[in-house]
Amino acid sequence: MFNDLKSYNKKILMTDAGQGGIIAMGVFPLALAFGANSQIGVAPALLSAVIIGAIMSLFAGAHIYSPALLTFVVFSEILSIHGWGTALLSAFIAGVLLIILALSKKAQTAAQIPVYIFQGFLLGVTVDMALLQITNYFDIGASGATAVDILLSYKSVGFHSNWRTVLFATIMLVVMITYPIKFKKFSKIVSAPFFGIIITIALNIFLNPDVEYTNVIEVGRITLDLFGKNTLPGTVANISSIQSIIVCSLVLAFIINAESFYAGAKAGKAHAIALGVSNCISPFLGAMPLSARTRQKGTRLAGVFAGIYMFFFVAAFRDIIARLPISVLATVLIISMWSLISWKEVKKIFTGRRVVHGLMYLATVVLTVLVDITLAFTIIMVISIVLGICGKKVRLQSK
16 A cells, blocks of 8 residues: 555546546445345445445555445345344354455355356346345335245235336436447446436436425435444344354355455455455444455555545435435346346356256256245355365366
8 A cells, every 4th residue: 555655646646536436436326226225224335335445445455345236135135034133243254254265365265156056146136136126116015035025925015006116217227228338438437327316316306396295215315324223233143043144154255255256356365355354344334245346447545535425425415315216226226237147158058068057057046036045055055065076076087
């Protein structure tokens, strides 16, 4: 860090300031969507991106540490099923496990998951996300901790959509699909979700100027209480269910590591330790877990600028952000999740004579959708370990 500061100049400062703005416009919509469309809450999700993300970017160098999609899905399901105490304790233990993994020079463990299994899990989680968020897209009022619970609840609540909610969600859907295609260069600066949020907020305020009489479910006022009641010291985990805590911790550690690795983050020792440390800190602040991703331009201060921008943006415009329809953020989650799937990799799975790979891919998708995500990924980890051991035996015999 000090070596970077020695060579720091006005040109680098301007680059960092600009890159920080680009990062902020990319991270903010997702962090807002994570908090508003789950039990996590807006403040804990933004806290992760603003404070912890900025601090870890400062000390860890070329990586950005922020809330990410897969980690959000897993953490929010743990939270829905087991409560804040178990979720935060699991996140802390996951951070410790990541540090141990880094010190043992096994940070690339995520790469040991076969591609066909990981891609199957990714598609399963994407379908799960779509089913969970479809109720917010249409403002149906269905509820449940898992996708299956949501589907079953339709029997009692029916499928009666709110056309205004659907209007805003569909506008965001069109923006996220067409905007990056029509404006490729500009979309690399101002992200599609951020651009869509500005449009839909403005339209909602125009159509529903009086918040007291609106029939659209909105984000609501964002409190700047940085240390809420849901922190690790302020909650109690269900110690009697120690098995659940162990499983949740292992799954979270594996998901955070896998998401960081597949996002292109280098698995160097310093970066891997920083990833673990950030996830040890976040539960004490009541923030959600973080993953790492690479940064193309700028120095480590770009991440600090991003945090500063997001903080002041929320502080200055929180009353306006409060008017954002929840359905818009549901669309952000659904489309962003679908964009993670590598269809080229999926195509490779079904090419040639890889019948077993294809069947395991489909089985992983079905398993992830139908059962608890933590249980599904636990089974996936066991299968990956077994396949890894069998693969080693085959290689040894061939030698």
